Amino acid sequence: xxxxxxxxxxxxxxxxxxxxxxxxxxxxxxxxxxxxxxxxxxxxxxxxxxxxxxxxxxxxxxxxxxxxxxxxxxxxxxxxxxxxxxxxxxxxxxxxxxxxxxxxxxxxxxxxxxxxxxxxxxxxxxxxxxxxxxxxxxxxxxxxxxxxxxxxxxxxxxxxxxxxxxxxxxxxxxxxxxxxxxxxxxxxxxxxxxxxxxxxxxxxxxxxxxxxxxxxxxxxxxxxxxxxxxxxxxxxxxxxxxxxxxxxxxxxxxxxxxxxxxxxxxxxxxxxxxxxxxxxxxxxxxxxxxxxxxxxxxxxxxxxxxxxxxxxxxxxxxxxxxxxxxxxxxxxxxxxxxxxxxxxxxxxxxxxxxxxxxxxxxxxxxxxxxxxxxxxxxxxxxxxxxxxxxxxxxxxxxxxxxxxxxxxxxxxxxxxxxxxxxxxxxxxxxxxxxxxxxxxxxxxxxxxxxxxxxxxxxxxxxxxxxxxxxxxxxxxxxxxxxxxxxxxxxxxxxxxxxxxxxxxxxxxxxxxxxxxxxxxxxxxxxxxxxxxxxxxxxxxxxxxxxxxxxxxxxxxxxxxxxxxxxxxxxxxxxxxxxxxxxxxxxxxxxxxxxxxxxxxxxxxxxxxxxxxxxxxxxxxxxxxxxxxxxxxxxxxxxxxxxxxxxxxxxxxxxxxxxxxxxxxxxxxxxxxxxxxxxxxxxxxxxxxxxxxxxxxxxxxxxxxxxxxx
Numbered sequence: 001x002x003x004x005x006x007x008x009x010x011x012x013x014x015x016x017x018x019x020x021x022x023x024x025x026x027x028x029x030x031x032x033x034x035x036x037x038x039x040x041x042x043x044x045x046x047x048x049x050x051x052x053x054x055x056x057x058x059x060x061x062x063x064x065x066x067x068x069x070x071x072x073x074x075x076x077x078x079x080x081x082x083x084x085x086x087x088x089x090x091x092x093x094x095x096x097x098x099x100x101x102x103x104x105x106x107x108x109x110x111x112x113x114x115x116x117x118x119x120x121x122x123x124x125x126x127x128x129x130x131x132x133x134x135x136x137x138x139x140x141x142x143x144x145x146x147x148x149x150x151x152x153x154x155x156x157x158x159x160x161x162x163x164x165x166x167x168x169x170x171x172x173x174x175x176x177x178x179x180x181x182x183x184x185x186x187x188x189x190x191x192x193x194x195x196x197x198x199x200x201x202x203x204x205x206x207x208x209x210x211x212x213x214x215x216x217x218x219x220x221x222x223x224x225x226x227x228x229x230x231x232x233x234x235x236x237x238x239x240x241x242x243x244x245x246x247x248x249x250x251x252x253x254x255x256x257x258x259x260x261x262x263x264x265x266x267x268x269x270x271x272x273x274x275x276x277x278x279x280x281x282x283x284x285x286x287x288x289x290x291x292x293x294x295x296x297x298x299x300x301x302x303x304x305x306x307x308x309x310x311x312x313x314x315x316x317x318x319x320x321x322x323x324x325x326x327x328x329x330x331x332x333x334x335x336x337x338x339x340x341x342x343x344x345x346x347x348x349x350x351x352x353x354x355x356x357x358x359x360x361x362x363x364x365x366x367x368x369x370x371x372x373x374x375x376x377x378x379x380x381x382x383x384x385x386x387x388x389x390x391x392x393x394x395x396x397x398x399x400x401x402x403x404x405x406x407x408x409x410x411x412x413x414x415x416x417x418x419x420x421x422x423x424x425x426x427x428x429x430x431x432x433x434x435x436x437x438x439x440x441x442x443x444x445x446x447x448x449x450x451x452x453x454x455x456x457x458x459x460x461x462x463x464x465x466x467x468x469x470x471x472x473x474x475x476x477x478x479x480x481x482x483x484x485x486x487x488x489x490x491x492x493x494x495x496x497x498x499x500x501x502x503x504x505x506x507x508x509x510x511x512x513x514x515x516x517x518x519x520x521x522x523x524x525x526x527x528x529x530x531x532x533x534x535x536x537x538x539x540x541x542x543x544x545x546x547x548x549x550x551x552x553x554x555x556x557x558x559x560x561x562x563x564x565x566x567x568x569x570x571x572x573x574x575x576x577x578x579x580x581x582x583x584x585x586x587x588x589x590x591x592x593x594x595x596x597x598x599x600x601x602x603x604x605x606x607x608x609x610x611x612x613x614x615x616x617x618x619x620x621x622x623x624x625x626x627x628x629x630x631x632x633x634x635x636x637x638x639x640x641x642x643x644x645x646x647x648x649x650x651x652x653x654x655x656x657x658x659x660x661x662x663x664x665x666x667x668x669x670x671x672x673x674x675x676x677x678x679x680x681x682x683x684x685x686x687x688x689x690x691x692x693x694x695x696x697x698x699x700x701x702x703x704x705x706x707x708x709x
Contacts (some may be wrong), residue, residue, distance in 0.1 A: 221256035371424030436496035635680035
């Protein structure tokens with residue numbers, strides 16, 4: 001930084017100029033004491049003249065220490081009058097558009113300190129009257145221009161230091177979503193320059209993982225996009241390694257920002273391709289394959305390291321975190337897409353996918369052995385299936401047909417080979433006593449999440465594989481029903497027996513959801529489906545699993561498990577209602593078919609009444625984020641009972657509205673629950689019956705509509 005003058009000095013030769021400066025300075029400070037914007041605003045132009053007096057036109061340096069100026073701005077920014085605060089911010093940001101100010105450490109400290117503190121106020125970013133929805137507010141525009149200009153005026157050696165402090169400031173206090181959005185936007189609009197190193201990349205990751213964690217989804221997604229563009233525009237790639245870049249990328253949520261085939265993904269691929277040989281070499285980088293790109297080398301070593309799993313003494317207790325699987329899947333897809341770009345630029349028309357095949361082979365080796373080798377370490381099976389699921393969940397945005405996406409088609413075609421082995425493994429794990437601890441329920445969720453993805457894979461790539469899926473569904477359904485029908489004679493059931501029941505009910509839920517979402521597979525023709533319908537329809541609803549007794553080893557796992565037994569019971573009840581929702585929606589004549597069966601001699605109306613009573617009971621048991629299937633069942637039941645059981649239907653309206661009106665969960669939970677509530681209360685059939693009867697239900701619906709609308 002340039003040498004700055006003393007804090008205070010006087011010269012008889014420059015008496016007149018000094019006097020003019022201090023008279024203007026004192027006038028401004030005295031006016032600010034009044035804290036009245038209509039009094040202060042006419043005086044603000046004098047602040048411009050203050051800068052003219054403070055800078056030497058000949059030498060281009062400060063005659064007065066710039067801290068005198070920052071004192072004025074601090075007084076304005078710390079004012080309780082938000083209008084004055086905003087005027088102070090805008091005036092400071094405009095300085096660098098109209099004046100060429102000498103460099104000053106004092107101003108950098110002011111920007112990182114008081115200015116950023118003031119910029120944390122969301123109300124300052126309001127749009128002016130007449131601005132269109134979605135337009136950038138004046139403060140956001142000024143901030144973009146200021147930061148770009150300020151960075152360009154700093155000496156090269158100071159740019160990185162200032163930006164690092166700027167980003168770190170975004171991690172060191174509470175920030176609302178709106179200020180963060182416009183700060184990240186301003187960072188992204190800084191002209192490209194290589195000034196950020198690994199420390200700044202870590203700071204950007206902290207902003208993503210800590211500062212923005214509770215922000216509104218759409219604003220958070222936009223800010224993530226700006227932070228990635230900031231990293232690409234400003235990172236000095238020779239100072240960062242590919243593992244550091246990958247770790248940063250993993251903080252970006254695919255569903256909110258960095259999704260494959262988006263413009264941002266394509267921009268990232270181009271950036272990786274252009275800088276491939278420039279990244280700092282990591283300790284694990286492979287120097288042998290010089291003809292292979294650095295990203296491909298990294299992807300290959302990453303897959304190998306990921307699948308190297310030492311046998312743990314307590315490997316059955318916990319499933320590994322998803323972080324590594326997401327990292328490996330993201331790097332595989334990026335490396336494959338970058339390789340495709342490279343081949344396109346080199347003019348290759350026939351792509352052999354040699355590198356992509358090398359990434360997938362270690363995973364395929366494990367998957368092919370799952371069905372036949374029962375001695376593969378549990379940790380290894382967990383990690384291989386986690387990676388498989390992440391790859392199968394990848395979708396193409398630009399191609400409606402998967403076969404038109406070369407990378408995705410090759411991956412999915414490769415993953416088709418071990419399908420039978422995977423299904424055999426999953427069937428064994430879900431239907432025998434292999435899942436026996438609370439920690440194993442995470443594995444159960446992993447296995448069940450794979451089933452619809454494998455169904456989709458077979459439908460997209462090879463219909464011949466659908467038959468093994470049907471055989472799997474048949475066996476899974478029959479075995480799950482048998483497990484649930486087993487009666488325990490002991491007073492205190494064992495943990496593994498209860499876990500088996502939870503896994504079996506979850507399996508039936510998965511089967512029902514696949515039948516609902518994939519009708520083209522025609523699973524309803526399977527012999528096991530009739531047994532499933534009967535079992536669900538005539539089950540005891542809201543059956544609560546008794547808390548089991550624990551052995552010493554099992555209780556150790558239970559103490560560190562994230563779920564308490566109450567959550568497991570809620571999950572079990574929730575799954576029952578998902579199955580019943582499918583049955584009620586798909587098989588409307590089911591009750592009439594079984595009306596005279598030995599299992600149930602109740603009439604259709606009586607049976608529907610019993611189910612609705614159970615639904616009300618379920619609403620008092622289930623947490624608010626799990627009531628959706630119960631609402632959906634009510635939508636089917638209420639129209640049938642409004643005439644004969646009006647008071648019960650009104651109770652359903654009241655209890656459901658009580659849940660909706662007291663929701664304090666995330667927006668996604670609230671809106672999905674509200675939608676289901678509106679659909680069953682304001683169903684056309686319900687409204688028609690209520691209007692024709694003109695009784696209490698009609699009045700209740702009018703009351704609810706007034707509360708909502």
